Structures are given as structure tokens and as C-alpha cells.
Amino acid sequence: EVQLVESGGGLVQPGGSLRLSCAASGFIFSDHHIDWVRQAPGKGLEWVGRIRNTANSHTTDYAASVKGRFTISRDDSKNSMYLQMNSLKTEDTAVYYCAKVDTYGNWFDFWGQGTLVTVSS
């Protein structure tokens, strides 16, 4: 059974940093791209970024709204990926989901349960 479990969310002040983790199981982690998608309270879904699989050298892409502030990394030996968030803004407040990218297209076939990040003074 595919499982993705996020952790690391919490309350942080504007300008602060936070690191989210996503632990995966039930599939060959190193073979798959993994993305972060977020959802502000009461709002829609916003793509945050991607880290590609080992075959694609773990390259990354980011949304313009987070580029230069957020960094995605992964440790295939631990079946885990991470989202380092720096210079946080109040508008970064959201539930952050990690999502497995399907083999055949840029859609998300499995999602974690999400972790809430609140940026507030």
C-alpha cells in the first residue's frame, strides 16, 4: 500500500524557517518524482515544487512564489523528501501535501494527509 506521511508543520514567525518531511512507503521511492502542493485555509490547490527521481538526477522545479526561498531535497536511502522553507511570509500559511507523481504523466496518484504551516506573529 502506498503511503506518504508529512511532518514538521507548526507555527513560525514571519521571516522564520521551517523544514517539512515526507516519509514514503509502498513503492520504489527512487523511481518516482515527488511534489509539494499546498492549500491555504479555505482556498484551492497550489503547486509548490518538484524533485525528480534518481534517473533524472534529483533535479528540481519551483513555483515562482517560492523560488529562492524554498528548497526541496530527498534522501532515497531513507525513502524521504524534504521541504526547507526560509524567509517565510504570512501568505505561506497553508496545509502542505507531498504527492507522488504518476509514472506516465504529471498528475498525482497518491497524496499524504498534509501538515499545517502557520506563519504569524
Add this chain to the structure above:
Amino acid sequence: DIQMTQSPSSVSASVGDRVTIACRASQGISNWLAWFQQKPGKAPKLLIYAASSLHSGVPSRFSGSGSGADFTLTISSLQPEDFATYYCQQANSFPITFGQGTRLEIK
């Protein structure tokens, strides 16, 4: 960036009704489109990928159609568990973008 526009933003329907939700892309995306269902407090779930392919385990009352820039999600006979918010997502190019969502409510 490719903008995705869903219509309507909300719809009220009854159990057993047939419901159609539309999604329009700001440029052609071939069939690189997915549909998701999200219930309050839960993660989205994949329903349809490649515009018309049913994800494993999804009931056959859900179907998708379209290509290019115009797509539809149809629920043939609404069940109580189908009342949720639905999102389309373009998978054609970065940045990946979602529609604003369609809230399906009980009439």
C-alpha cells in the same frame, strides 16, 4: 503559465442526479489533464487522468472527456459520498496549475 478555469464554482444537486463540471485551459494541453476529489479536512484523491482514464478503484459513475482546451467531468448518478469539491489540473507544462475548484453540494 497555463490558467485553468472551472465552471460552475458551485453546484447543488440531489442523489441520483447527473452532474457535469467543466474545465477550460488558457491554451491547448492535449489530454494532459487530471481531476481530483477533495472532502473537507482530507487530501485530494485522483479520479481521472489523461483526461478520460479512470484511476484504479474509482467508481465507473465518474467519467472524463475532452482534449485541447475544454474538458468535462461527469458523475452519472450522484451518490451521498460524492458531495465534495472537485479540481482539474493541467499536466502539460510547468508550473503545474489547478482550477479554482467546484463545490458540489446537496440540494
